[in-house]
Amino acid sequence: MGARQLHFNLFLLDTGHHEASWRLPGSDPHANLSLAAHQHLARVAEEAKFDSLFLADSPALFGSPERRPSGRIEPTVLLSALAVSTQHIGLIATASTSYNEPFNLARRLASVDHISGGRAGWNIVTTAGDAAARNFGLEGQPLHKTRYERASEFLDVATRLWDSWADDAIVADKDTGVHAVGDRIRPISHVGPHFSVEGPLNLPRSPQGHPLLVQAGSSDDGKEFAARWAEAIFTAQPTLAESQAFYADIKRRVVAAGRNPDHVLVLPGIVPVLGDTEAEARELEAELDRLIAPEYAVAQLAQLLQVDPARLQLDEQLPADIATEDEIEGAKSRYTLVVDWARRDRLTVRELIGRLGGGRGHRTFTGTAVQVADTIQHYFENGAADGFNIMPAVLPSGLEAFTSSVVPILQERGLFRTEYTGVTLRDHYGLPRPANRLDPEAAEVAS
Amino acid sequence: MGARQLHFNLFLLDTGHHEASWRLPGSDPHANLSLAAHQHLARVAEEAKFDSLFLADSPALFGSPERRPSGRIEPTVLLSALAVSTQHIGLIATASTSYNEPFNLARRLASVDHISGGRAGWNIVTTAGDAAARNFGLEGQPLHKTRYERASEFLDVATRLWDSWADDAIVADKDTGVHAVGDRIRPISHVGPHFSVEGPLNLPRSPQGHPLLVQAGSSDDGKEFAARWAEAIFTAQPTLAESQAFYADIKRRVVAAGRNPDHVLVLPGIVPVLGDTEAEARELEAELDRLIAPEYAVAQLAQLLQVDPARLQLDEQLPADIATEDEIEGAKSRYTLVVDWARRDRLTVRELIGRLGGGRGHRTFTGTAVQVADTIQHYFENGAADGFNIMPAVLPSGLEAFTSSVVPILQERGLFRTEYTGVTLRDHYGLPRPANRLDPEAAEVAS
Numbered sequence: 001m002g003a004r005q006l007h008f009n010l011f012l013l014d015t016g017h018h019e020a021s022w023r024l025p026g027s028d029p030h031a032n033l034s035l036a037a038h039q040h041l042a043r044v045a046e047e048a049k050f051d052s053l054f055l056a057d058s059p060a061l062f063g064s065p066e067r068r069p070s071g072r073i074e075p076t077v078l079l080s081a082l083a084v085s086t087q088h089i090g091l092i093a094t095a096s097t098s099y100n101e102p103f104n105l106a107r108r109l110a111s112v113d114h115i116s117g118g119r120a121g122w123n124i125v126t127t128a129g130d131a132a133a134r135n136f137g138l139e140g141q142p143l144h145k146t147r148y149e150r151a152s153e154f155l156d157v158a159t160r161l162w163d164s165w166a167d168d169a170i171v172a173d174k175d176t177g178v179h180a181v182g183d184r185i186r187p188i189s190h191v192g193p194h195f196s197v198e199g200p201l202n203l204p205r206s207p208q209g210h211p212l213l214v215q216a217g218s219s220d221d222g223k224e225f226a227a228r229w230a231e232a233i234f235t236a237q238p239t240l241a242e243s244q245a246f247y248a249d250i251k252r253r254v255v256a257a258g259r260n261p262d263h264v265l266v267l268p269g270i271v272p273v274l275g276d277t278e279a280e281a282r283e284l285e286a287e288l289d290r291l292i293a294p295e296y297a298v299a300q301l302a303q304l305l306q307v308d309p310a311r312l313q314l315d316e317q318l319p320a321d322i323a324t325e326d327e328i329e330g331a332k333s334r335y336t337l338v339v340d341w342a343r344r345d346r347l348t349v350r351e352l353i354g355r356l357g358g359g360r361g362h363r364t365f366t367g368t369a370v371q372v373a374d375t376i377q378h379y380f381e382n383g384a385a386d387g388f389n390i391m392p393a394v395l396p397s398g399l400e401a402f403t404s405s406v407v408p409i410l411q412e413r414g415l416f417r418t419e420y421t422g423v424t425l426r427d428h429y430g431l432p433r434p435a436n437r438l439d440p441e442a443a444e445v446a447s
Numbered sequence: 448m449g450a451r452q453l454h455f456n457l458f459l460l461d462t463g464h465h466e467a468s469w470r471l472p473g474s475d476p477h478a479n480l481s482l483a484a485h486q487h488l489a490r491v492a493e494e495a496k497f498d499s500l501f502l503a504d505s506p507a508l509f510g511s512p513e514r515r516p517s518g519r520i521e522p523t524v525l526l527s528a529l530a531v532s533t534q535h536i537g538l539i540a541t542a543s544t545s546y547n548e549p550f551n552l553a554r555r556l557a558s559v560d561h562i563s564g565g566r567a568g569w570n571i572v573t574t575a576g577d578a579a580a581r582n583f584g585l586e587g588q589p590l591h592k593t594r595y596e597r598a599s600e601f602l603d604v605a606t607r608l609w610d611s612w613a614d615d616a617i618v619a620d621k622d623t624g625v626h627a628v629g630d631r632i633r634p635i636s637h638v639g640p641h642f643s644v645e646g647p648l649n650l651p652r653s654p655q656g657h658p659l660l661v662q663a664g665s666s667d668d669g670k671e672f673a674a675r676w677a678e679a680i681f682t683a684q685p686t687l688a689e690s691q692a693f694y695a696d697i698k699r700r701v702v703a704a705g706r707n708p709d710h711v712l713v714l715p716g717i718v719p720v721l722g723d724t725e726a727e728a729r730e731l732e733a734e735l736d737r738l739i740a741p742e743y744a745v746a747q748l749a750q751l752l753q754v755d756p757a758r759l760q761l762d763e764q765l766p767a768d769i770a771t772e773d774e775i776e777g778a779k780s781r782y783t784l785v786v787d788w789a790r791r792d793r794l795t796v797r798e799l800i801g802r803l804g805g806g807r808g809h810r811t812f813t814g815t816a817v818q819v820a821d822t823i824q825h826y827f828e829n830g831a832a833d834g835f836n837i838m839p840a841v842l843p844s845g846l847e848a849f850t851s852s853v854v855p856i857l858q859e860r861g862l863f864r865t866e867y868t869g870v871t872l873r874d875h876y877g878l879p880r881p882a883n884r885l886d887p888e889a890a891e892v893a894s
Contacts, residue, residue: 022619022626029619029626033651035531035562059550061649065627069619071612071650074551077558080527084482100551103506103582104521111524115482134645135550165518172469172476172516177738179469179476180512198581202508203518204480291624 006380006416007387007429008407009092009267010045010053010399011234012038014069017271018393020291022069026397032069038078039085041396048403049417051387051428052090054123054214054234055079059099060131067296076108083116090425092121092214097154098147099127099136102195106158110206118207118424123214123234124225126151128331144329148221150194155213155229157197160188162210163438164200186438209434212425218246218333219325227253231431232265234389236334238341238363243268243384263431265386268379271393273366274401281366288393289354297353304335314350318342364393369405376406377415453827453863454834454876455854456539456714457492457500457846458681459485461516464718465840467738469516473844479516485525486532488843495850496864498834498875499537501570501661501681502526506546507579514743523555530563537872539568539661544601545594546574546583550644553605557653565654565871570661570681571672573598575778591776595668597641602660602676604644607635609657610885611647633885656881659872665693665780666772674700678878679712681836683781685788685810690715690831710878712833715826718840720813721848728813735840736801744800751782761797765789811840816852823853824862 014032015022022029031037045053055075063070075093083091091112095105113120126147130140142150169184188199215230217223226233233250237243246268251261275281294314302309306328311319318339325336342352355364365372379385392398410416426433461479462469469476478484492500502522510517522540529538538559542552560567573594577587589597616631635646662677664670673680680697684690693715698708722728741761749756753775758766765786772783789799802811812819826832839845857863873880 020624023621023624025621027621029621030617033561058649059554061632061647065616065632066625066629068626070627073561073650074523074555074558076521076524077527077555077562080524081531081562084528084531099548101546101548101583104547104551107506108521108524111521114480114520115524115528131645134643136548137643169512170477174470174472174474174476177467177470178513179515180517182513185508185512196581196584198578200508202505203520 003414005430006376006410007232007265007267008045008048008050008416009090009232009234009387009389010041010050011056011269011389011391012041012053012395013056013391014072016394016398017391018288019068019297020288021394023291024288024394027394029069031395033071033073035078035081037396038082041399042082042086042089044396044399044403046086046089048407049420050089050390050403052092052119052121052212052425053082054092054121054389055094056123057094057096057125058127058129058132059096060129060135062129062131063300064296076112079112079120080115083112083119088119088420088428090119090121090212090428091116092123092212092425094123094125096125096127096132097151098142099132100154102154102157103161103197103199103201106161107201107203109158109211110162110201110203113206113208113211114203118426120206120208121212121214121232121425123216124151124155124229126217128329141329144219144221144332148217148225151225152228153192153194157188157190157192157195159210159434160190160437161197161199161201162205163436164188165204166436166439167205167209170204188438205436208424208426209436212429212431218337222333223250223253226250226264227257227259230264232267232429235266235268236337236363237268237384238337240379240382240384243363243379244382247384265429265431267387267389268363268385269389269391270376271364271391272372272398272402272406273364273393274369274372274398274405276368278367278371281368285364285366285393292353294350294353297356298349301338301349301353301356304331304338312349314353315348317346317348318352369401369409372402373406373409373413376410377413380415450861451827452877453823453857454679454712454714455492455495455497455863456537456679456681456834456836457488457497458503458716458836458838459488459500459842460503460838461519461842463841463845464838465735466515466744467735468841470738471735471841474841476516478842480518480520482525482528484843485529488846489529489533489536491843491846491850493533493536495854496867497536497837497850499539499566499568499659499872500529501539501568501836502541503570504541504543504572505574505576505579506543507576507582509576509578510747511743523559526559526567527562530559530566535566535867535875537566537568537659537875538563539570539659539872541570541572543572543574543579544598545589546579547601549601549604549642550608550646550648553608554648554650556605556658557609557648557650560653560655560658561650565873567653567655568659568661568679568872570663571598571602571676573664575776588776591666591668591779595664595672598672599675600639600641604635604637604639604642606657606881607637607884608644608646608648609652610883611635612651613883613886614652614656617651635885652883655871655873656883659876659878665784669780670697670700673697673711674704674706677711679714679876682713682715683784683810684715684831685784687826687829687831690810690826691829694831712876712878714834714836715810715832716836716838717823718811718838719819719845719849719853720811720840721816721819721845721852723815725814725818728815732811732813732840739800741797741800744803745796748785748796748800748803751778751785759796762795764793764795765799816848816856819849820853820856820860823857824860827862
């Protein structure tokens with residue numbers, strides 16, 4: 001192994017992370033549903049040797065379809081199509097533990113891993129919000145704590161289903177007519193508070209053993225869950241100091257959970273806004289902010305903060321008496337991030353909306369390619385990141401700008417790969433293939 | 448429109464429909480998990496201008512993994528990959544109404560329809576058997592009647608979710624910042640005995656409006672369900688007379704349900720076993736039957752008939768006192784088919800196994816290409832079929848033999864297309880794009 005290397009994940013969201021990205025003259029406002037548009041993005045990221053790309057998701061119509069492209073192709077379906085269109089890049093699907101059955105989801109993720117030759121990952125979400133709950137027979141979202149308890153049991157079931165076929169179960173002996181060795185395929189016989197699942201899975205163990213496990217919750221429950229299960233963590237951290245604190249906290253929790261801290265990568269999200277000069281980059285950022293429809297953005301902010309929209313005045317600061325994190329059941333860590341940010345920087349609602357329109361709580365790096373590369377390197381070398389979740393404000397132009405200008409600088413500095421050296425997504429991230437939990441012999445070899 | 452045309456669907460199952468197909472010298476015993484193998488099959492079928500291909504499925508490990516390839520990639524995931532690898536052929540996924548949530552499944556199927564440009568179909572199954580139930584928190588399968596009640600409510604919810612976006616909902620007006628017209632996207636607010644689903648779907652209406660609806664249940668409940676919902680029906684009918692009776696019965700029920708009988712296609716399954724001479728074809732059939740492992744086949748038959756395997760003697764007929772269709776809760780129509788067949792032809796258990804090994808109740812057409820083409824034409828022109836579900840005993844060789852020898856004969860006779868003339872799967876089957884049920888204006892135009 002050479003020097004420690006950066007990791008890049010491309011975070012795809014509709015036509016870009018900025019609310020108004022679809023309105024730019026060069027944007028295709030239907031790109032969110034276009035296979036060709038996604039194939040182009042995947043190929044650009046693969047050409048730049050990104051570790052992976054990732055699709056956000058929620059099983060509900062999210063945000064405001066009046067104001068931005070909102071329809072989304074289901075991630076495991078879309079990633080399977082992209083698996084055929086690419087050869088190396090990892091493919092990470094967001095999927096909810098609250099609104100799926102473990103058997104079905106474990107199988108679909110393993111299916112993507114088989115189809116892609118070991119390039120599947122799962123961004124595990126518990127799905128905040130009543131809109132999703134009401135699509136699945138509930139009147140409102142389960143409690144935050146309940147969602148995380150279900151998620152933990154879900155992961156226990158899913159990982160054991162993935163391990164229900166030993167790696168050597170299939171022998172396919174034409175002479176004797178034995179296709180698989182019966183006792184190398186085992187039920188899991190799980191009975192728990194949320195699920196009863198007999199197993200085995202109807203699919204042999206996949207190339208990676210388990211698809212890569214990714215997670216993004218930054219609440220206390222979320223971080224404990226990540227310490228136990230996650231192998232890569234997406235996080236929104238608005239400053240270097242906060243990224244460093246988060247990084248140290250996660251690695252400490254991972255060690256406390258008995259795991260190797262090098263096997264859990266921390267990837268803060270950044271929104272790179274690039275120009276040939278810093279002034280040009282700032283002008284692009286301002287142009288996007290001007291295209292945000294304020295009444296829509298206020299309604300979104302009010303929903304996040306669980307306040308009456310009429311109480312949010314564009315040119316005033318947030319009301320003093322809004323709820324604390326403990327009082328809400330939604331996306332807790334995102335809530336606290338936004339409120340702290342507004343208070344600390346004494347932002348008006350209009351200014352807060354501008355920041356949220358770009359990165360929704362993630363750090364925006366605005367400047368020239370060298371400036372952005374310097375900042376990335378500084379984070380990477382100062383205990384704030386193992387890599388980054390790259391969130392272009394506008395697609396595909398924001399990705400193309402990053403891969404053509406920032407990536408070559410980091411490659412020249414020896415911080416990022418110039419060729420893929422492995423085959424699977426786990427290879428790209430430098431993470432081990434997990435031993436089979438149900439197979440005592442395999443576990444012994446791996447330990 | 449020219450003369451009435453045949454329709455062909457390719458029914459893909461593991462390495463072929465014969466239990467022993469994987470053991471032939473030329474077979475790839477791992478083909479069931481191979482993307483490349485499936486791409487090859489899809490391309491061969493598309494080259495021959497087949498209407499569609501279809502993947503069987505069950506959310507449980509089915510049959511005996513010791514004795515044949517049993518792992519299966521989840522159909523919506525695999526078909527999405529095949530959508531990228533083909534341009535015309537329809538792609539039909541089997542999925543269960545008993546073990547999915549309508550929101551998730553409706554969305555995945557619509558996603559495949561978007562990805563494929565309107566080539567998705569859904570083979571609707573209610574999933575018999577306790578093994579599947581035990582993967583989803585149940586101790587055993589729900590009653591047959593309950594499964595069909597759930598299926599009907601599931602279809603009602605799924606079709607309304609597909610219609611929750613009007614076809615003209617998206618305007619994407621960059622100047623005004625209006626992406627979609629809010630009141631053209633509507634919740635469905637469904638509350639029923641099995642599901643409560645608020646909607647709308649988080650995906651615009653797909654190219655076909657609804658993916659093509661396919662169904663295969665032949666019990667009384669199954670036929671009533673088909674008459675209400677299905678647009679194509681797969682069925683196992685061992686003789687011409689039984690096919691004719693089934694065909695007439697279905698068309699009558701469709702009319703009684705107030706639908707156009709030309710909009711419901713009946714596609715019996717056939718297993719073509721081809722040779723340059725009839726003797727050569729019979730020898731291939733016998734070779735396959737010799738490769739069946741009898742103790743395994745007896746166990747499978749005992750499971751289907753719900754009798755103790757010790758009561759089935761290879762060289763004797765079925766016991767006289769086995770259960771009637773009314774007494775079982777599994778796959779009722781398949782049960783009756785097998786028992787009737789054994790009794791009528793006074794088959795020993797060994798002979799019955801031979802027939803099941805090939806077509807599992809479907810008709811095997813063994814002979815030369817001309818003989819098989821003649822039989823197909825005879826069925827088609829005598830009220831027994833609108834087309835066929837082609838079930839090669841061995842893949843890919845059985846498909847290649849059919850497309851290279853039988854299809855050209857039927858094309859020369861003007862019974863089967865020589866080029867695709869439409870774009871979507873509905874175009875291939877000559878079926879209309881459904882009006883939007885939630886949109887009074889669209890419904891008026893269509894009626």
